[in-house]
Amino acid sequence: MADWHEIAGGVTAPKGYKAAGITAGLKPSGLPDLALILSDVEAIAAGVFTTSVVRAACVDYCRQNLQAKASARAILCNAGQANAATGSQGWLDALESAMLLGQALSVPSESILLASTGVIGQRIKMDALRSGIPKLVAQASDTGSDAAAQAIVTTDLVTKSIALETTLGDRPVRIGGICKGSGMIHPNMATLLAFVTCDAAVSPSLWQQMLSRAADRSFNQITVDGDTSTNDTLIALANGQSRTPAITEMGAEAEKLEAMLTAVCQHLAKAIARDGEGATCLIEVQVSGASDEKAARQVAKTIVGSALFKSAIFGRDPNWGRIAAAAGRAGIPFEQENLQIKLGDFLLMENGQPLPFDRAAASNYMKQKASSAVPQQGVVSVNSSGGGESVPFDRSASDRYLKDDTILISVSIGNGAGTGTAWGCDLSYDYVKINAEYTT
Amino acid sequence: MADWHEIAGGVTAPKGYKAAGITAGLKPSGLPDLALILSDVEAIAAGVFTTSVVRAACVDYCRQNLQAKASARAILCNAGQANAATGSQGWLDALESAMLLGQALSVPSESILLASTGVIGQRIKMDALRSGIPKLVAQASDTGSDAAAQAIVTTDLVTKSIALETTLGDRPVRIGGICKGSGMIHPNMATLLAFVTCDAAVSPSLWQQMLSRAADRSFNQITVDGDTSTNDTLIALANGQSRTPAITEMGAEAEKLEAMLTAVCQHLAKAIARDGEGATCLIEVQVSGASDEKAARQVAKTIVGSALFKSAIFGRDPNWGRIAAAAGRAGIPFEQENLQIKLGDFLLMENGQPLPFDRAAASNYMKQKASSAVPQQGVVSVNSSGGGESVPFDRSASDRYLKDDTILISVSIGNGAGTGTAWGCDLSYDYVKINAEYTT
Numbered sequence: 001m002a003d004w005h006e007i008a009g010g011v012t013a014p015k016g017y018k019a020a021g022i023t024a025g026l027k028p029s030g031l032p033d034l035a036l037i038l039s040d041v042e043a044i045a046a047g048v049f050t051t052s053v054v055r056a057a058c059v060d061y062c063r064q065n066l067q068a069k070a071s072a073r074a075i076l077c078n079a080g081q082a083n084a085a086t087g088s089q090g091w092l093d094a095l096e097s098a099m100l101l102g103q104a105l106s107v108p109s110e111s112i113l114l115a116s117t118g119v120i121g122q123r124i125k126m127d128a129l130r131s132g133i134p135k136l137v138a139q140a141s142d143t144g145s146d147a148a149a150q151a152i153v154t155t156d157l158v159t160k161s162i163a164l165e166t167t168l169g170d171r172p173v174r175i176g177g178i179c180k181g182s183g184m185i186h187p188n189m190a191t192l193l194a195f196v197t198c199d200a201a202v203s204p205s206l207w208q209q210m211l212s213r214a215a216d217r218s219f220n221q222i223t224v225d226g227d228t229s230t231n232d233t234l235i236a237l238a239n240g241q242s243r244t245p246a247i248t249e250m251g252a253e254a255e256k257l258e259a260m261l262t263a264v265c266q267h268l269a270k271a272i273a274r275d276g277e278g279a280t281c282l283i284e285v286q287v288s289g290a291s292d293e294k295a296a297r298q299v300a301k302t303i304v305g306s307a308l309f310k311s312a313i314f315g316r317d318p319n320w321g322r323i324a325a326a327a328g329r330a331g332i333p334f335e336q337e338n339l340q341i342k343l344g345d346f347l348l349m350e351n352g353q354p355l356p357f358d359r360a361a362a363s364n365y366m367k368q369k370a371s372s373a374v375p376q377q378g379v380v381s382v383n384s385s386g387g388g389e390s391v392p393f394d395r396s397a398s399d400r401y402l403k404d405d406t407i408l409i410s411v412s413i414g415n416g417a418g419t420g421t422a423w424g425c426d427l428s429y430d431y432v433k434i435n436a437e438y439t440t
Numbered sequence: 441m442a443d444w445h446e447i448a449g450g451v452t453a454p455k456g457y458k459a460a461g462i463t464a465g466l467k468p469s470g471l472p473d474l475a476l477i478l479s480d481v482e483a484i485a486a487g488v489f490t491t492s493v494v495r496a497a498c499v500d501y502c503r504q505n506l507q508a509k510a511s512a513r514a515i516l517c518n519a520g521q522a523n524a525a526t527g528s529q530g531w532l533d534a535l536e537s538a539m540l541l542g543q544a545l546s547v548p549s550e551s552i553l554l555a556s557t558g559v560i561g562q563r564i565k566m567d568a569l570r571s572g573i574p575k576l577v578a579q580a581s582d583t584g585s586d587a588a589a590q591a592i593v594t595t596d597l598v599t600k601s602i603a604l605e606t607t608l609g610d611r612p613v614r615i616g617g618i619c620k621g622s623g624m625i626h627p628n629m630a631t632l633l634a635f636v637t638c639d640a641a642v643s644p645s646l647w648q649q650m651l652s653r654a655a656d657r658s659f660n661q662i663t664v665d666g667d668t669s670t671n672d673t674l675i676a677l678a679n680g681q682s683r684t685p686a687i688t689e690m691g692a693e694a695e696k697l698e699a700m701l702t703a704v705c706q707h708l709a710k711a712i713a714r715d716g717e718g719a720t721c722l723i724e725v726q727v728s729g730a731s732d733e734k735a736a737r738q739v740a741k742t743i744v745g746s747a748l749f750k751s752a753i754f755g756r757d758p759n760w761g762r763i764a765a766a767a768g769r770a771g772i773p774f775e776q777e778n779l780q781i782k783l784g785d786f787l788l789m790e791n792g793q794p795l796p797f798d799r800a801a802a803s804n805y806m807k808q809k810a811s812s813a814v815p816q817q818g819v820v821s822v823n824s825s826g827g828g829e830s831v832p833f834d835r836s837a838s839d840r841y842l843k844d845d846t847i848l849i850s851v852s853i854g855n856g857a858g859t860g861t862a863w864g865c866d867l868s869y870d871y872v873k874i875n876a877e878y879t880t
Contacts, residue, residue: 048770052765054792055768087793111647120764121761228765229765230765230768278730311871315879319527321561324525325492327493327494329493334493336525337527352494352525353527427872428872431751432751432867432872
């Protein structure tokens with residue numbers, strides 16, 4: 001089993017990181033809206049960004065920056081204005097933001113990475129940002145992860161945070177992460193932002209490879225409504241402050257670190273999926289028997305993204321036909337007589353044909369899986385703050401939030417070795433309500 | 441402008457076709473459920489079928505049949521049972537269905553094409569089919585198109601029918617079509633079926649090429665919820681009974697015929713989109729400035745399929761940000777500073793940046809576009825039956841149904857010559873209600 005344990009502290013759990021989150025006056029609501037993640041030393045930096053042609057200025061800025069130099073000291077994130085579709089002035093705003101934080105930290109502005117979330121077409125309120133940055137820097141502390149996690153949300157119902165610890169050789173190594181997403185109650189605030197910190201020492205190209213693979217197995221496997229934002233950003237820092245030997249190529253140590261990185265990303269990705277707009281549960285679709293992992297992931301993601309399937313799950317209807325139909329149109333060839341579908345422990349289809357099953361019991365299985373512990377309003381933290389110390393296995397609030405709301409679908413499409421998983425949420429009245437009932 | 445006019449008669453408007461629709465007892469509702477389209481002579485036949493790996497027996501049957509011999513005398517379509525995921529017995533049922541109709545018509549069973557719609561995993565009720573076929577054949581007449589159109593629906597709110605007439609040389613040539621789709625009130629009844637008849641003489645390979653291109657510009661450009669059925673089928677017959685010279689290669693005559701075939705398919709496709717579950721309007725997205733037509737179509741279809749965009753349209757919110765974001769993630773490269781977005785006559789974005797516009801007026805434009813004339817329950821015909829005679833330009837019921845419910849979005853992504861259009865509908869509470877409120 002997993003060779004790590006959970007610790008408190010989020011992105012400040014790894015050694016040598018500080019974080020902060022303040023109210024700078026960017027959001028009309030007066031809620032926290034400016035976040036900082038700071039490494040004590042220049043850290044190796046890797047990033048995965050939106051594939052959209054329509055991108056925010058911060059995305060272009062980070063891409064250029066990481067291509068020139070795969071390292072950074074700090075990440076500055078604002079919420080309230082997406083700074084996307086803002087043209088050349090948006091680009092200048094991004095440059096100025098980096099310069100201002102660089103000056104406040106006495107580091108070159110090339111060591112600053114940027115992220116934005118909020119309304120598309122709106123520039124960052126630069127006056128508020130200018131006066132906020134010194135305050136933000138002054139607040140930075142090694143217990144600041146939760147404050148940062150709260151300052152990056154837009155309309156998420158909960159903040160999302162995790163930290164894991166393992167050992168490389170005999171020394172502890174930690175990876176922490178925070179993210180936001182899927183709370184698009186106001187239009188155009190659809191953004192996935194995730195920030196990961198690590199205190200291992202890794203070579204830049206290997207860290208980027210690890211992050212890209214981890215993203216493919218986590219954030220790229222969740223879908224709330226199939227829409228991709230202009231601002232989606234995943235940045236991971238590795239600052240070497242655990243004093244473990246530098247990892248420069250794949251091997252046992254690298255695999256262990258990558259597995260933990262993947263676990264952090266999957267935890268955060270699932271937290272986004274279950275906080276999807278109007279969601280009443282988390283759906284996990286496991287596909288096996290494919291020719292390779294990529295094919296399996298594609299089938300899993302197609303199923304979990306099907307509007308018909310998502311509606312059936314909202315109705316707690318064990319509708320194997322919609323699962324079979326979605327698997328069939330995923331673009332991955334397979335023999336339909338090899339198709340097997342399970343819902344929890346209920347075998348619904350085998351050899352491509354439906355089996356008799358206890359519909360009431362299967363529906364009951366789904367009815368029991370509900371995110372009843374998810375707060376229905378306001379932003380609350382699900383992971384208490386801390387300075388990196390271990391917490392008991394009973395994770396209290398976080399644990400209650402995470403358990404027993406996952407509806408599991410297992411699909412086998414053949415005899416191949418490829419397996420893959422995707423996560424999503426159901427399609428409810430509230431999704432439509434949230435996204436349509438906006439008075440223009 | 442278009443070099444044709446609309447006539448009455450649906451699939452029996454072209455010369456040499458009969459049709460029928462009866463209640464054979466396949467649907468539990470007792471509504472018509474068995475349809476026949478019959479050509480007086482062996483007709484050239486082309487088909488486009490679901491790309492899903494999970495397919496109905498009738499799809500495999502038609503594919504094999506058309507590969508062996510690109511001609512047919514008759515199409516038999518049942519509603520009520522999809523005969524998909526029914527294994528080898530479903531295949532034998534399909535073969536028997538073709539054999540039975542062939543015997544009743546005294547034609548080889550190889551001249552029969554098949555289509556099914558209804559519940560996935562259910563075999564056709566063969567006893568009802570066996571006793572229904574003689575009755576069906578007896579009913580076949582040159583005014584039978586509407587009866588056939590009613591017998592192929594599942595839970596569509598309206599039947600869909602069209603016939604157009606032009607001249608090749610100095611002789612009249614006609615294309616008629618009926619289709620069903622998008623009425624998936626009961627689970628697993630999601631099927632797009634479309635049948636087109638033509639009395640021109642065309643070579644088999646050219647007819648298939650024309651049909652494939654027409655499908656790419658019509659049925660393949662509509663989306664209700666992104667789900668593809670196990671049974672999707674488009675079949676087009678061309679029987680030469682107009683006595684026009686055979687068309688064997690592309691040229692002026694072929695282009696004229698293909699343009700009319702495309703118009704028939706687009707009319708039927710739009711009728712399906714506006715009858716989408718819970719739809720309150722038809723959305724047409726026109727994309728220009730792409731490098732080629734395929735790229736333009738892809739951007740258009742991505743926009744019209746975006747759940748966020750569809751929800752905004754339901755709320756009649758002129759949300760250009762969701763249009764820009766969907767265009768950006770369509771997988772087609774373009775420079776975001778070339779992006780232009782119009783809603784009706786309102787210019788919302790130019791040079792990749794939002795423009796000031798009258799939000800209230802733009803929202804009003806959308807509010808006026810509503811399918812208020814769409815019947816809210818029961819199945820009614822929107823195109824009165826007839827024997828092929830011309831009707832005045834005022835198409836009364838059909839015309840009222842079709843006008844003034846189309847919200848037009850125009851997007852330009854550059855200076856290329858590629859243009860493409862896609863059609864869809866908004867995402868409403870009723871979509872979720874229809875697909876979730878199913879008591880297991």
